[in-house]
Amino acid sequence: MSKPLPLIRSMSWLHAWAGLIFGWLLFAIFTTGTLAVFDDELDRWMRPELAATGPFDADRVTARLLEELPPTPRWIITLPDTRRPQASVGWFQDGSFRLRLIDPATGAELTPRETIGGDFFFRLHYRLYLPGGFGKWVVGAAAMAMLVTLAAGVLIHKRIFKDVFTFRPASSPRRAWLDGHLLAGVLFLPFHLMITYTGLAILYDTYMPAAVDRLYDGSRGSFLAELAPEPPTRPAAGRPAPPAPLEPMLDSLRRPDGSQGVRVIIIDHPGDAAALIQLHDAWDRRLVRIAQVTRFDGVTGIRLSGPEDLRPAHHVQGAMIGLHRVSFADPWIRWFYFAAGAAGSVMIATGLVLFTSRPRKDGDRFPDRVARANVGAVAGLLLACIALLWANRLLPADMPLRAPAELGCFLVVWIAAIIHGFTVPPGRGWPVQCGLSALLCIALPVLDLGSSGGYALDGWRTGDAVVIGVHLSAIIAGLGLGLISLRLRRRLRKEAT
Template sequence: MSPIREGARQVMAWLHGWTGLLLGHVLFLMCFAGTLSVFKPEIGRWMRPEAVATAAPVDAIAAATDWLSKNTVDSTGWYLTAPDGRMNTVEAGYDSGGVYLYRALDPVSGAPVARETMGGEFFYRLHFELQLPYPWGRLLASLAALMMLVALITGIIAHRRIFRDFFTFRPAKGQRSWLDGHNALGVMSLPFHLMITFTGLVTLASLNMPWPITANYGEDLAAMYQAFTPGAVNRPLAEKKAPLAPIAPMLREAGRRFGGTAIGRVYVVNPGDTAAVVTVFRSDAGQIAYTPGEISFDGATGRVLSDWTETRPALKTYNTVYGLHMARFAPGLLRWLYFLGGAMLTLTIATGLVLWVVKRRERAPLSIGNRLLERLNAGAIAGALLGSVAYLWANRLLPLDLPARADAEVSIALWSAGIAVLAGLALRPTIAWPTLLGLVALGCAGAALLGLGISGFAQWAMDLVLLAAAAALMLIVIRQVRALRAPVAPRRARTRATA
């Protein structure tokens, strides 16, 4: 191989390592939460075991709007997602008395379900907002995704035996084992990794590259949104009270105009005013492209104001890219493949972070920075898992009538993850890893048993996944404990390992 090519590979390997390291723990959290978000409706359903009623989408939305019209004060808008085969409640975002709320509404009564929780929405928001205020969380997630894309591309260039290493794994070989695992996880679903990273960047394009919007529209964001969705109807508040017209006929008319396709989301802007607008969106489950069309109605009279379907090639391309990332179109098997690909990307990041430390330990004693990173790896990686398990436990154990119950669940998740990070920093890694992963394994098993105790076998699929995760983690813990008790072998001379 020519010196120039070998030198280029070394530069790419250096860039691959550093781009993966700098925001590696943020990337791990993003990918872990995004992987769980593939089953956001199913997680939400598990976390609301009392909500067992079902209703047709039209009837459920009608019940929800009826309840909202009677129980909200000075609301500016209701943003509803209709139930489907995966979710039986109506997801509702609305404001009342100046406070914005997110609730799951019963599809029959329209009232909030007994167990207030964000459900799977927590993982979905954590994936791209990182529980930080707008826009800082999204900006950090966008920067991390950009680094992830650079790491993937440089990893491909630096990898000399990308197809051979697909089939190579040598256990109990120290650095070589970690490198084999990292390579195999990265290569086996490389097309998915590239797709999900690139499409994730595109979804945040307005934050990544705001200059075209500024150049064309300046500070007039309303004009920009109108250009992107010319079928949207925006009317100022008339400040004249008027009841909302029966919404069921509007929804049926929208379904007819959609060609029989199920309705997805329903927005009611200025409810209770003569300028109210009801906008109905086609369900995203029937096509890859996200929100291909919408129909708007006069909220006070029920007449059609706008019937619009996106046909512009650039916007259809964007909608398709966005839909590929969200995967709402994916049927059962493809959804599990998305989950598997996300899990492999998450493990690729985790093994890369561990490999950084293992590689340097075999060369020489670790520096202070790398010793800190070694401990941070244990705390951050296990902490994300432990926080998620604590979130499920909080959902089952907190009193149903606790004020701000959903916020309390999230707080418990974040505090548990933070305590795990501190424990990882305080304990030796050989102690921290089995201790924290053992707690996660016990937590998964306990959450599954709590789930079975409350809802029986109604949500058995998630309980089974939790039990499988507990078993897999416990096997890892047992192996770590055995390695800790084994006599230390004399250090062998280091053999060079190449990526």
């Protein structure tokens, strides 16, 4: 009977294989989640026709909507903020939900180019851009594997804190990759644990449905109705009535600094004598992401009810969502999240490379297959992401089905990169794909200046943080990828001589 493996050896085996099995998926989740930190900003960049407009004029907007929209039982109006300067209105018509972007100052409809926008990265991050709950389950399994891999990694590294200050890029290839892996992992270890755990916690009812099944007979709707009950409503009166002014209601909920305290306005039975107004407060400066609701009569403007006291569990869950979605943060904290997320991607990528650099037995082709898969899964994803931004500028702005075409460009480039990774040796696949990504990144500002109809140039003239941020980030990423490509090419030439 064989002796049980020592703890460290068992954890090392678990760390390596859990990281490999879920590593490609985790790299995609971390990379797209990193980009999703600035999903609203990317969405603005991908719709250059949406220029900045004036402040939100609630009464002017609602008056115009009453004239233009068909009769509907509810409007959902989203107000602009510092990250999204445009407003929107949603309503149900013919059994489907309609959404219209509107000018916040006038209520006029805005018609920018069709695009999957920055929201694509968010949806790919948390559900793999798949409908239903299957994608969430796959992402949840990967997140659990991430927690296990992190815990095992802490146990197997005895010099974990000393390794934070050790990086030897000029050493042997395996030593350099290992130093990079440890540096990216240990330096941001608290962030990696937090972001992975909160990602699981905010979808607890999806991953741990046993309590809902037991207490609510499997009815998720009943559970949500008790967790966050809808404010009471009333049937339409069937008589038209002039709406009460919205501005006094909004003013009553302004923050002490004078900033807008409302994010969403819901109007039931707009234009009817029984109209009701719900004002959902904004959470852009609050860690706990919970929608507090204040209700007003839609005709008299009388306040009917204010924010309710919520249970501690609501605040805990809201804090989890706030920490993960970084909805409370100023730009500097968002950039920290971006840097930490990028470090997580580096940690995963270097871990995948390390798996293939181990000593292997004669005739063992498995590490070579993994190395080829790494090229398309890692470098190929980066190439597909920057290709998506190029597609947003190169595809005609008035092209039918433009958003699916952007998605098609992303998938075609990624699939082509995966095929390329399997058809050439990894030593050649890495520098080619990293070099191509570097070229596209560095050239993106030039493309933007030449194809956005003055949007990019005006952005630099006016100091638009979105335009400048996208351009500088692309250049920095391009320089980093270019440096990696050059070092890999030099190593390839050195090994060939």
